[in-house]
Amino acid sequence: MPTIALHPAHRDEWDTLENLMQFYMHDFSEWLPLKLAGHGLFSIHPKDDYWRNPATQPFLIRVDGELAGFVTVDNDTHIAGAEFNIGYFFIARRFRGQGVAQFVVSALLSRIPGQWQIFHIDANLPAQRFWARLIPELSGGEFTCQPREVDGYPCTFYALYAPFSVA
Helix, strand or coil: CCCEEEEECCHHHHHHHHHHHHHHHHHHCCCCCCCECCCCCECCCCCHHHHHCCCCEEEEEEECCEEEEEEEEECCCCCCCCCEEEEEEEECHHHCCCCHHHHHHHHHHHHCCEEEEEEEECCCHHHHHHHHHHHHHHHCCCEEEEEEEECCEEEEEEEEEECCCCC
8 A cells, every 4th residue: 555645735836736737637638628728738827826825725645755646625615505625636647546536535524624515527437436436435425416517517516524434
């Protein structure tokens, strides 16, 4: 079993987060009509305001000491009563299927108590399968699920309260 670490990203690591956003966008281009700019990168606006927002909590993910991805928690919620949202979640492909994502979600929900919203774009079938399996498992079945659109894309929203006993 690999050693997985989740640590808060510091201001001097924002460039690392911005770099990882390119890989995140690359993955999402499979499900959304995202385009590469003429210079060969996805055109994303620098997220300084997002990183500086006191409600935004960015984390870097390491597996056996190696950078493996990132996740952010923010308060950009669409469900009444939700306090926390997983904003961005990226695991490099070579670390997928090893329990890294499940560890990260379990760690976040254990560290940050409150009402959570977690959602995915329905076209993202791997995310659909992941969340449909993990949410009931982690929450002991104590969650709600509802379809909604975000920016015109069908999504599935889960709402759950943490902490709970993580198996």
